[in-house]
Amino acid sequence: MILKIRITSFLICLLCFKQTIHAQQYYFKHYHVEHGLSNNSVACSLQDRNGFLWFGTINGLNRFDGYNFKVFRNDPEDSTSIGSNFIRCLYEDKNGSLWVGTNKGIYIYDSHSEKFSLFPKPGLGEVSDFKEDKTGRLWLISKSNLFSYDQQTRKIKSYIVDSEPGTVSSIAIAADGTIWISTTTAILKKYMDGSDSFITYSVLKSSETRQPIRIEKIYPLNNGNLLIGTLTRGVKLFEVNSKTFQDIVSLNPDKTDIYARDCMQMAENEYWIGTETGIYIYNTTDRRTIRVKKEYDDSYSISDNVILTFCKDREGGLWIGTYFGGLNYYPKQFTTFEKYFPEYSKPSISGNAVHEICKDHLGNLWVGTEDGGLNKIDPVNNVFTSFKPTCTKTSIAYHNIHGLLATGDSLWVGTFMHGLDILNIKTGKVIRHYNAGSGLHDLKNNFIITIFQTHAGDILIGTQNGLFRYNRPTDDFSPVPDFDTQVQTLWEDENGTIWACTRGNGVIYYNPQAKQRGSLHYNPKDTNSLCNNYVNGVFEDSGKNLWFATDGGLCKFEKDRKKFTRYTKAGMPDNLIFRILEDDKKNLFVSTSKGLVCFNPLNGDLRTYTKSNGLLSDQFNYNSAYKDTDGRMYFGSVKGLISFKPNEFIKNTGIPPVYITGLEVNNREISSNMTASPLNESIIYTKTISLPYDQSTLSIAFAALSYTVPEMNEYSYKMEGLDKDWTFLKSNRKVYYTKLPPGNYRFLVKGSNSSGIWNSKEASLAIQISPPYWESIWAYIVYTIIFLGISYLLIKSYFNRLFEKNRRRFEVLDREKEREIYHSKIEFFTNIAHEIRTPLTLIKMPLDKLMRKQNSNAEINYNLNIFQQGKFTNTFTAGIGYIFNSTQSLLTELTSGIEYSYSDQLHFNVYFGQFYYSGRTDASTVTFFGVSAAFYFASSHPKSLITNQKK
Numbered sequence: 001m002i003l004k005i006r007i008t009s010f011l012i013c014l015l016c017f018k019q020t021i022h023a024q025q026y027y028f029k030h031y032h033v034e035h036g037l038s039n040n041s042v043a044c045s046l047q048d049r050n051g052f053l054w055f056g057t058i059n060g061l062n063r064f065d066g067y068n069f070k071v072f073r074n075d076p077e078d079s080t081s082i083g084s085n086f087i088r089c090l091y092e093d094k095n096g097s098l099w100v101g102t103n104k105g106i107y108i109y110d111s112h113s114e115k116f117s118l119f120p121k122p123g124l125g126e127v128s129d130f131k132e133d134k135t136g137r138l139w140l141i142s143k144s145n146l147f148s149y150d151q152q153t154r155k156i157k158s159y160i161v162d163s164e165p166g167t168v169s170s171i172a173i174a175a176d177g178t179i180w181i182s183t184t185t186a187i188l189k190k191y192m193d194g195s196d197s198f199i200t201y202s203v204l205k206s207s208e209t210r211q212p213i214r215i216e217k218i219y220p221l222n223n224g225n226l227l228i229g230t231l232t233r234g235v236k237l238f239e240v241n242s243k244t245f246q247d248i249v250s251l252n253p254d255k256t257d258i259y260a261r262d263c264m265q266m267a268e269n270e271y272w273i274g275t276e277t278g279i280y281i282y283n284t285t286d287r288r289t290i291r292v293k294k295e296y297d298d299s300y301s302i303s304d305n306v307i308l309t310f311c312k313d314r315e316g317g318l319w320i321g322t323y324f325g326g327l328n329y330y331p332k333q334f335t336t337f338e339k340y341f342p343e344y345s346k347p348s349i350s351g352n353a354v355h356e357i358c359k360d361h362l363g364n365l366w367v368g369t370e371d372g373g374l375n376k377i378d379p380v381n382n383v384f385t386s387f388k389p390t391c392t393k394t395s396i397a398y399h400n401i402h403g404l405l406a407t408g409d410s411l412w413v414g415t416f417m418h419g420l421d422i423l424n425i426k427t428g429k430v431i432r433h434y435n436a437g438s439g440l441h442d443l444k445n446n447f448i449i450t451i452f453q454t455h456a457g458d459i460l461i462g463t464q465n466g467l468f469r470y471n472r473p474t475d476d477f478s479p480v481p482d483f484d485t486q487v488q489t490l491w492e493d494e495n496g497t498i499w500a501c502t503r504g505n506g507v508i509y510y511n512p513q514a515k516q517r518g519s520l521h522y523n524p525k526d527t528n529s530l531c532n533n534y535v536n537g538v539f540e541d542s543g544k545n546l547w548f549a550t551d552g553g554l555c556k557f558e559k560d561r562k563k564f565t566r567y568t569k570a571g572m573p574d575n576l577i578f579r580i581l582e583d584d585k586k587n588l589f590v591s592t593s594k595g596l597v598c599f600n601p602l603n604g605d606l607r608t609y610t611k612s613n614g615l616l617s618d619q620f621n622y623n624s625a626y627k628d629t630d631g632r633m634y635f636g637s638v639k640g641l642i643s644f645k646p647n648e649f650i651k652n653t654g655i656p657p658v659y660i661t662g663l664e665v666n667n668r669e670i671s672s673n674m675t676a677s678p679l680n681e682s683i684i685y686t687k688t689i690s691l692p693y694d695q696s697t698l699s700i701a702f703a704a705l706s707y708t709v710p711e712m713n714e715y716s717y718k719m720e721g722l723d724k725d726w727t728f729l730k731s732n733r734k735v736y737y738t739k740l741p742p743g744n745y746r747f748l749v750k751g752s753n754s755s756g757i758w759n760s761k762e763a764s765l766a767i768q769i770s771p772p773y774w775e776s777i778w779a780y781i782v783y784t785i786i787f788l789g790i791s792y793l794l795i796k797s798y799f800n801r802l803f804e805k806n807r808r809r810f811e812v813l814d815r816e817k818e819r820e821i822y823h824s825k826i827e828f829f830t831n832i833a834h835e836i837r838t839p840l841t842l843i844k845m846p847l848d849k850l851m852r853k854q855n856s857n858a859e860i861n862y863n864l865n866i867f868q869q870g871k872f873t874n875t876f877t878a879g880i881g882y883i884f885n886s887t888q889s890l891l892t893e894l895t896s897g898i899e900y901s902y903s904d905q906l907h908f909n910v911y912f913g914q915f916y917y918s919g920r921t922d923a924s925t926v927t928f929f930g931v932s933a934a935f936y937f938a939s940s941h942p943k944s945l946i947t948n949q950k951k
Helices: 002-023 777-852 858-869 875-897 923-940 942-950
Strands: 029-031 042-047 053-057 060-064 069-072 087-092 098-102 105-110 115-118 127-132 138-142 145-150 155-159 168-173 179-183 187-192 197-203 215-220 226-230 235-239 244-249 260-267 270-275 278-283 288-292 307-312 318-322 327-330 338-340 354-359 365-369 374-378 383-387 401-407 410-415 420-424 429-434 448-453 459-463 466-471 476-479 487-492 498-502 507-511 516-520 535-540 546-550 553-558 563-567 577-582 588-592 595-599 606-609 620-627 633-637 640-644 658-665 688-691 698-704 715-720 727-729 734-737 743-752 758-769 906-912 915-921
Touching: 042 087, 042 318, 053 087, 053 318, 098 127, 127 168, 138 168, 145 168, 179 215, 187 215, 215 260, 226 260, 226 270, 244 270, 244 278, 260 307, 270 307, 354 401, 354 633, 354 640, 365 401, 401 459, 410 448, 448 487, 459 487, 466 487, 487 535, 487 620, 498 535, 535 620, 553 577, 577 620, 577 633, 588 620, 588 633, 658 743, 658 758, 698 715, 698 743, 698 758
Parallel strands: 042 307, 087 127, 168 215, 401 448, 535 577, 688 758
Antiparallel strands: 029 327, 042 053, 053 060, 060 069, 087 098, 098 105, 105 115, 127 138, 138 145, 145 155, 168 179, 179 187, 187 197, 215 226, 226 235, 235 244, 260 270, 270 278, 278 288, 307 318, 318 327, 338 640, 354 365, 354 620, 365 374, 374 383, 401 410, 410 420, 420 429, 448 459, 459 466, 466 476, 487 498, 498 507, 507 516, 535 546, 546 553, 546 577, 553 563, 577 588, 588 595, 595 606, 620 633, 633 640, 658 698, 698 734, 715 727, 715 743, 743 758, 906 915
16 A cells, blocks of 8 residues: 555656656746846836837836846936836836836836826825726726726726725726726626726635635736636636636645736737746646746746746747846747756756767667766656766766767767776666777777767777777777777768768778778868868768868868868858758758857858857867757757757747937937937937037947847948948947047948848938037138138238339339430430530630730720620620630530439529520530520521621
C-alpha cells in the first residue's frame, strides 16, 4: 500500500515536472529600474495611437519607445507637471488625450505640449479604472464609485449601482458597445441606455462556506462573453447568453486561492490570466491550462509572480507589469529558438560550453560539453540525463567532451587529454576505454577532437597530432599516413573522398579507393585560394559544393575547377566561422563568434541572429552543429544549446512608425516645457525648429516603434543641405552634428523592423540655423550701404584728384606754353631791338654831337634848342623832338628791357598825336610801342620828316 502511494506520488510529480518543462518554452525579456523604468512596480499599461507604450508605476509615469523610458513625475514648482507619482490607471480617448488616474485625481496629458492638466471636476479622489464608450462618454471609477463624463457638455454624473456605496470594482465595454460593471459583492450589472441606469444581470454565487466572492476584474472577450477575475476564486468564464459561469482556474497547484488581477485574450482560443501566483494560460480548444511562474535559476522566466497588468502591442507581443519585477515582455514568436542551459532546480543539460552534438538510433540527442560532462536528451519526453566522471570504470573519463559518434548501441566519446570512451547507449555505462600509447597500433594523443564514420563503416579518429583508423578485428588503431597535424573535423563526399580540416595546415583530402591525395592551402597572393589555414568545419551542400569554415571567413570550393570563392566581405558579422548547415530552402545557417547567420548563396541575402533575437549567446563553439531528420537544427554556444526549425520562422510584416524622439542642443536635452525652449511643442510633432548660431551642435534621437527585437531595427538618415546620400545605421539610433554652419537644413530618417521591412514614410525636421548678428540680413544690408558709401566717396575722391591732377597738368601746360611764347617773344624782340638800336644810335649820336658843338649857324642852334627844350611849333618838329628826346631813354630801355624778367612791369604814358597808351606792361611791350610810335609818326608826317632832313 505504501509502495503504491509512493508510485502515485512519483507519477504526479513527474506530470508536474513535465508540465513545468513545457511551460518554460515561454521566454521573457525584462526591463527594470536599471534600464530606466521609474519603478519596478508597474500597475497599468497601454499603447497609444502613435505606437508609444505607457506604463504607470507607484513612482511616476513612463513612456517607452523600445529603447528609452521617458519619465514624468510631479514637480511642485511646475504647475503643468503631473500631480501625483502614484499612477493607478491609464486610458487614451478618441481625441488622443491620455487620461491618467492617480491617487490624487485625474490628470490629462497633452502629447503636443507635454503638459498635464487637472481634470476640472471636484470631488474625485483615487481613480482606479477608465473606459470610453462608443458615444465618447467616459466611464470612471473613483473611490469605488461609478461616474460618467460627457466630454461635449463637460458634465459629470454619478451612479448608484448597489445598495451600498463604494462597491464598484471594474468596468468592461464589449465589442458591441455593451457596458458592464462589476461589484465587490459579486454582482454583474449591465447598462441600459434608455433609462441611463444599470440593471443586475447576474450574481456569482458559491455554495462553499468560505469567505464571500469578490469580483476584482471583468474582461470582455471577442465573442461577447466575459472573463471574471475574483479575489479568492480564480477566473470564471461568463456566458452572456446563458448567464452561466464556468471555472477556468480556481486553485494553485498547492491548493491555495488564486487572486486574479488582469486578463488578456492573446488569440481566439488562448487567454492569459495574471494572478498573484504567476500567469495561467488557458487554451479553449483542449481546455488545458499552463502555469508560467518565476524560476529563480532561469533568467528567461517571468521576473515576479505577482502580475498587475497586461498590454498587447500592435505586433502581437505582450507586456506584463509586475509588483516587484518590473516589466516582462513576451514578443510574438517570429523566430523561435528553444534554449537548453543549466538549471539547478530541475533536470537540464549540465554544462554551458556545448561542443559536439549527435543523435543515436533510439532518437536520443547526445550533447557533449566542455565544462559539464555528457548529456542525453529525450526530445519527445523532455527528459535529461547527465553523465559525469565518478572515477569508476563504467563512468566517462573526463568532463571535457569533444568528439562524439553514435553507431549502433555504442557511443564513442572523445575527451580532452583523457583518451577515448565507448559507452553503451542502452545501459549508459562505459564498456571500453582507450588511452594513448607507444605501441604501433595505439593512439598517439589523448586529445580526441573528432570522430567520424565513413560510408563504408570505417571509424576515423582525429586527434591533436594525427588521424587514426579503428581496426575492428583487432580492436586497435592504425595511423593514416600524411596526417601529422591536428585534425579538427572530417567529411566524406559522394565520391568517397575524405576531407580533413586541420588547424594550421589547411585542408588535406584523400580517396582510399582512387589512391588520390592532395591539400588546399591559403595563398595570400591568390584570392581564389583557401581563406585561412585554420579550418574549423566543412559541409557539402545540396549542389555538391564544399563549404569551409575557417578563422578567416567562409569560402566555397568548386571541386571541378579547384577554385575557392571567399565570403569574407559579404556582410558576415565576423570572419571566425565555426559550423555550417543547410535548410530545405537551400539557405546556409552559419555559426560565428558574433551571431548565427542565415545566408542565401543564390541571391546573397544575409541575416544575422543575435542574443536580441533569442540566442543564448552571440558566440558559438567549435564542432557544435547538428541537423535532425525533421529539419530541426541544433547549435552549441558557450552559454548552452539552441534548437529551431527554419521553416517555422515568420517574417514580421508590420511596418513601424518612425519618430524623432529626442533633441539635444550643445549636449543639453531640449523639451517644449522648458524656459526659453526653441520647441513650441513636443519634438515628436515638431516639424520646424530655429536655433541661433551658437546652438548649432545637435544630436537627434529617433525610434522605429517595433518592439519585437528593437536592437535589430535599422535606420537610414540624411541631412538635406549637408549630406548628399543616405547613411544606414544598424546599431545606433542617434546622430550627431557639430557646429552646423548657418543655413536651412532638413533632417530625414527612415526605419525598418527586425525583419527588414522599411517604412517609406520619413520622419522629418526642418532646421534653421540663424547666423550671428554680424552675419544677418540686416547686417549685410548695413554692410552694403557702408560699402556703397565708401565706394562712392572713394570714387568721388578719385575723380576729384583726377580732376585736380588734370587741372594742374593743364596749368603746367599753359605755363609751359606761355613760357615758350615768352621765350619766343624775348628772342624775337631781342633780335628786333638789336636791329632798331643801330639806326637809333646813328640818329642820336649826330644829334648829340651837334648839340655839344655850338654851331655858328643860328638857325641850326635854334632848332637844336627846340629839340632839347621840347618846344615844337608844328607837328613835324614835335615828332622830331619826341624822337630826339626819347632816343636816349629808348636806347636805355631797349638795352635794359632785354634783361627784365617775365614778371617785371613798366608803367608809362605815351602821347603821340592821336596815339595814347597808359598802363603797366613789360619791356617788350614798351619797346614795341616805342618803335611803333616812331614809325607811326614817320608814316603820318612823311613830308615834314623829309623837309627837315633836307634842311
